[in-house]
Amino acid sequence: MTIVGHFINGEARSDSERTQDVYNPSTGEVSKQVALASKETVEEAIAAAQAAFPAWRNTPVGKRAAVMFRFKALLEQNADKICQLIGDEHGKICHDAAGELQRGIENVEYACGVGELLKGEHSKNAGPQIDSWSEFQPLGVVTGITPFNFPAMVPLWMYPMAIACGNTFVLKPSERDPSSTLFIASLLKEAGLPDGVMNVVNGDKVAVDTLLEDKRVQAVSFVGSTHIAEYIYTTATANGKRCQALGGAKNHAIVMPDADLDNAVNQLLGAAFGSSGERCMALSVAVAVGDATADALITKMSEGMKALKAGEASDKSNDFGPVITRAHQQKVVGYIDSAEKDGATIAVDGREVSVSGYEDGFFVGATLIDNVTTDMVSYKEEIFGPVLQVIRVDTMEEAMALINEHEYGNGTCIFTRDGEAARYFSDNIQVGMVGINVPLPVPVSYQSFGGWKRSLFGDLYAYGPDAVKFYTRRKTITQRWPSSGVREGVNFSFPS
Amino acid sequence: MTIVGHFINGEARSDSERTQDVYNPSTGEVSKQVALASKETVEEAIAAAQAAFPAWRNTPVGKRAAVMFRFKALLEQNADKICQLIGDEHGKICHDAAGELQRGIENVEYACGVGELLKGEHSKNAGPQIDSWSEFQPLGVVTGITPFNFPAMVPLWMYPMAIACGNTFVLKPSERDPSSTLFIASLLKEAGLPDGVMNVVNGDKVAVDTLLEDKRVQAVSFVGSTHIAEYIYTTATANGKRCQALGGAKNHAIVMPDADLDNAVNQLLGAAFGSSGERCMALSVAVAVGDATADALITKMSEGMKALKAGEASDKSNDFGPVITRAHQQKVVGYIDSAEKDGATIAVDGREVSVSGYEDGFFVGATLIDNVTTDMVSYKEEIFGPVLQVIRVDTMEEAMALINEHEYGNGTCIFTRDGEAARYFSDNIQVGMVGINVPLPVPVSYQSFGGWKRSLFGDLYAYGPDAVKFYTRRKTITQRWPSSGVREGVNFSFPS
């Protein structure tokens, strides 16, 4: 059986000792093994990155950018293969994988502009004949630890910019769907990146802790659940590193009485059930203002959901695929059960879905739950499945209050056509990424991605301008030249 | 005896229960008591800040800036009083206190430009008919914990910008010289700042820990010793907060053979002994390249040091004052003793200094130590006294290597007139603030202040542009308006 290994110092590598099963979630079968790196293997990757740093940091900016331009081209040329690898191990439908990859490529494109982005601040005559300027120098070895749900995109949020800024990188991707991540990283070598600048280690807590504790690692970027994000942030910072750790979410959409409801429903279908809801930006709660709004929303959503089709990744006609594991499938179903038990109404029930030919796949059908309340476990926790819950409130203030009281603050949206309501909402909602009639307000690559409250630990966000700051360290140089010796001829007799 | 209390919700306040002595270090006498806030008092300050936040964040940017313009004017009008308060409790000479205050005022001036600095990033047509923009919203309640050595300046690095950005603030200044800090903060009320936006609590670890643990506090700025900085950073981040913690320093100057030595000596005198060396940017090590350079440096420094005069704060003819406490005086002397014992040469000895009329003051004379080596304790640790140590090396590479190997990386300087040497040095030295013939390369207020390695924990620096990022949280709004209803007349019958 294939063993998915590591990529260290420009070469494929595999530890033989510990491995873990990789499933095809559409069939429910084990398809590969992934190597789990030992502490020594991780240290080897760090050492490779450390060794590659001095030459890479001195490589002119334009040459670093040139690698990114070639990397972008290679990603596009290999898109089909990448999407297939994602589909095989994650289960998301190929069009969805293509969307993920496209978003990832956009981060590479942004890194192509590193010449502009790295510009320092130059102050002439900061004092008498004194100039002062800040350079943004690379940190050295930096690391990323990434989740299963976007095996292509989330790593691409991190290392292209880190590397373009002159750092070297060790990536620890999810062990559940490691193949696309590993393959993508290997394309960097083809793009001309010197060996050792980019390294991938697959693994578990052993690998993570090694990265968090090693003195040579300067910075840690993490995306995953809040529980782990908090651990990463606390541990990395206790080891003196800078850290940005992105955690979980519970994203609400407010549906106002004046919303264009057909539009809202169309948007919600994709935002709630796309990728089986396994997105940190998935819209999992709709807050309907007024019972009339709620009734209409339930009716139209139920109608729209009839057309949704769960199925296998390579079939483009499918709308979404299985969830990642058997255990997760059961967990999602458990949340639906609990909501029902807690008194919510299961308007559309996806618990009994069966996909012909893939009866053992980890599928959950699209589910709509009405009359959810904030005290239910299914509301408080992140389900990460194809489940949309509807809460009914009387006023927009009430809707905003419950969003602001939730522990997460990743994404949110309002459906309205009223300028005042939109502005009040976006100003006062305690959430990092806000949509006005946009249900998945993922920032473009030249803005930055990050939530508020317990959805992000740290002060700089993922990708975009913040990533440039995160992956560089300011150095401020203040310069005054002494008396005009050479210029005025004092040293005229210098040998020339 | 005067008790220096707190400033909470616009009013002077004092806990009666716990106090601590405040000394006049020039006389060695206790001059005041400072209140040590209880947990409850600190929580009251936090509550006041929390309550003041909603209105303050909604105050237009221009009105927030207007407070800063008035604050600047008040600081200038009250400069003499502030400098006297600093001199009485810290001991620095009035001209030095005036310099400190001026640097602090420059941070207020930078905060006056908050309209420019807070500009968000607006992306038109990020998608089809979709606009997206990032706002930099204030965090809420933020805190600063500041050291004794710059009681006016370091707090002014923090709260003017924090407040200008729309946050509310709780400051915990040094309990050793609290009066100037407290007085300055009270001027903000006179400048028109609403009550509760700025609060000061004096105290000790009780106050610090309360601030670090309280859920309402969003961010922590700290300046002090590395040991405490590390504690602050670890604790604040473990509590989910963003944190910037600036620690200790050991700042080296390389003196190259081609340096303008008279100029270098003049610069070093001030940089090593000013403020008794109690500056995190003090130059405490001179690295002479070549014995000829070293010999000439020792000769000229010894000569120059003859004119230096330690003394009481209010006498402008003095060059520097006492150190902060009796214990610190003994610690500094102890470092000189240990250097001597370890084999270094005491070229100029300040241990026996006595200031007429101030025999009980905590004075240490300017001290020059030659033949220091990197294994000596006096080299490894931060002395924070008027002591300049000289290390002799053969090459610039050797000089740079020892700087790069030191645990601190705050400031450094090279004396040369060679463009190539200067560029190589500034590029490769692992230090955050670099001077080319500038011994105290403190960045101007529109750059940012921060060291590398164990001199700073976090990713954003103090004051300048980084402070704007530190005291705000990005919110990205993505907006698409639905069909053209009103515009095309669908809703033409709306009541107007």
Next chain:
Amino acid sequence: MTIVGHFINGEARSDSERTQDVYNPSTGEVSKQVALASKETVEEAIAAAQAAFPAWRNTPVGKRAAVMFRFKALLEQNADKICQLIGDEHGKICHDAAGELQRGIENVEYACGVGELLKGEHSKNAGPQIDSWSEFQPLGVVTGITPFNFPAMVPLWMYPMAIACGNTFVLKPSERDPSSTLFIASLLKEAGLPDGVMNVVNGDKVAVDTLLEDKRVQAVSFVGSTHIAEYIYTTATANGKRCQALGGAKNHAIVMPDADLDNAVNQLLGAAFGSSGERCMALSVAVAVGDATADALITKMSEGMKALKAGEASDKSNDFGPVITRAHQQKVVGYIDSAEKDGATIAVDGREVSVSGYEDGFFVGATLIDNVTTDMVSYKEEIFGPVLQVIRVDTMEEAMALINEHEYGNGTCIFTRDGEAARYFSDNIQVGMVGINVPLPVPVSYQSFGGWKRSLFGDLYAYGPDAVKFYTRRKTITQRWPSSGVREGVNFSFPS
């Protein structure tokens, strides 16, 4: 009779040969004479500016900013005097003059942040061991030519930033109300500006042409009518100078059926009649969408206009004052006559206004004209008086089309609460400054001011970030240091 002269090289100056009457427009009487500079006098001012340039450009940025901080304080201290001077010669009511001055002061405040604004772009490792950076250096002698309607504010758009950037300045203000401008400029000397950096020459075409043709003048900023703006732009550029020339306006407000009409009417009253409509941002045309909207607008405006009171400048209870001259009064009345003759309906007629005690003042009462069409002369030309014309259209598209077809494109506004209409309007309207429910969308001091089409000639706008670009010239320095001589000891024997 007082002769208003010039301010050259730090001293008040007066040509004796040619003068012109200055009126008090409230009384209709000549109150002063203004000197009209000869070519020689203007050249003297240019020479003073040229001589002051080298030292001023080398003055550290912080010291240049310090002058602006003091200037701001002096403007505030002298506000009453300034407003009185404006009132006496321009006629605007004191509260309006105070508003003008405040806007002007905000431009001084923005110039206080010049340290931030002048930052150059620094590119490390642009090539192998090659750094490159751009500095924004001052131009030298620059000039401003300003209109009567904002004698304080418009000059303050120009010279504070020009001077803060290191340039020296010659201002040619309006000869109709020169006193406040001259007085304000003289405060710069009190603020510590070196003589010669700022100079004012009063005058007519002789002065203007001298400034446009003199080789030493590097740049020209102009605000006035389009006819003159075009002349200035063509002449200045033909003389090889950079130039920004702001011209006339015809600012339309679209009133949508869903607008909050009471709010709209309140806003329109001030925007149309404030300062007698003598503002380039005055709203002079309301475009009502639908007859119902138009009828309601006419009714409510007519009602609201009953309370408006024209009168003398120093009486705060007045809403607006006289127009600037007898000739202009007659011209405004002529436009109303022509509209009437062309078939428009005079809904409120201000032609016969008489102000008790000021019967000879140049007053025109607030006038509302309904049923205006785009072929009328009163629509095509800028009236610059207290006259609001109403055009009735059936659709928003129609409203936008007529705005886009007008030769001017300075300001505009839409009244609506619909997000989609607002976005469509602001995206597609061919106007530089756009209000959404804001009738006078004058940009804040940290944005820039400029119209489109024939309202502005040039590519950089007035004040704000554009002004920094306009008043500086990019210099890009590319630096590579040759072999490591000094660093590696080749020149070790340099005398030290």
Next chain:
Amino acid sequence: MTIVGHFINGEARSDSERTQDVYNPSTGEVSKQVALASKETVEEAIAAAQAAFPAWRNTPVGKRAAVMFRFKALLEQNADKICQLIGDEHGKICHDAAGELQRGIENVEYACGVGELLKGEHSKNAGPQIDSWSEFQPLGVVTGITPFNFPAMVPLWMYPMAIACGNTFVLKPSERDPSSTLFIASLLKEAGLPDGVMNVVNGDKVAVDTLLEDKRVQAVSFVGSTHIAEYIYTTATANGKRCQALGGAKNHAIVMPDADLDNAVNQLLGAAFGSSGERCMALSVAVAVGDATADALITKMSEGMKALKAGEASDKSNDFGPVITRAHQQKVVGYIDSAEKDGATIAVDGREVSVSGYEDGFFVGATLIDNVTTDMVSYKEEIFGPVLQVIRVDTMEEAMALINEHEYGNGTCIFTRDGEAARYFSDNIQVGMVGINVPLPVPVSYQSFGGWKRSLFGDLYAYGPDAVKFYTRRKTITQRWPSSGVREGVNFSFPS
């Protein structure tokens, strides 16, 4: 014979009426004809651009950038063909053409980052509940008029950014070597650019004047000689357009006594004779400080020049090719004659060069002239040939004075290793692009290109950040939403 035509609305086009010879300057033979567009043809191109504008400006930024990414790839794939076309018509050696193309591609790469570059400035709470932001909207139809010496690069300075910003373009390239320019532009169609967005018209003054006078053309970018640049600037601005017009140059290098002379000579060989000196950044004057420096420079240069080889474009072993025309060849020789007549010393004489097999080519050999003085015609005017003139001065001040007195201020360089001399030079020299030991200080693509004095007319430079400003127009939107109707339920009964 091939007729090189136009590219209008996505199609190759040719006027039949007027044509002009295109030469192969290596052979001296006519190789093609170029069509000279009539006024009607140019207007057709403008009309096509105008028609394409509305859809293109509304195309999301990312899609516009995607065209640039594909265009870059196509330029790389077609590099050999492009370089051959350049060689055939311009005569520059293929490695030099490749360098030109690479520089051009870097401008396309910069345009790929347009998402970042177009970000507007967003000000939240500029007033009470008032937000304000500036968008940078495209202008409409813009034009570029480009010279023969960089037929690939200079057009690529202009239209990629103009188009990426949302404008449509009409290019009028040099009629002397039109083929590469035309071919490159046609690749944009292959890259997916909609028809009409990019158009090329070949022609002469008829075409130029049509572009300058047509009301639909919003902006003009020009690169060429100063005489024409001035005409373009004056005419375009007199027609109310924004314009940037780059003219001629006379670039000096100062050689200081402490310079690394071997390095300086190596640099000067390429900088003076590369591309036969037909570069606006060519170094045509060396100013030697001190006779010892001058003597050594002449000796080493003469030695180095022995190895230089003029020849035909496709032979990589050649160093430079012919000049552009027979007339220009004679003009260059005439300048050498005149210098000789005026008393200069012809140290190396290239007048009699003959290239075997290309005896009728327009070749001039590398020429070194010593003892040049500032009163000689050969010094005052731009030669634009492979001629380096040496001026001897006694001091650096003298060297700088003569540079500052020259009418041009494009590029310059100093050779020194002294930090103070370098800083003094770069600060005070009146030249836009300054090299420290870099003889051709052409800014990287993310800085901007422009000279001072009569080397550039206008205020915004070519390519880089300035180009973004030049090709966009600021629109500032100020937004306040009225009362909270929808939000607070007033309109609750809206049909949903």
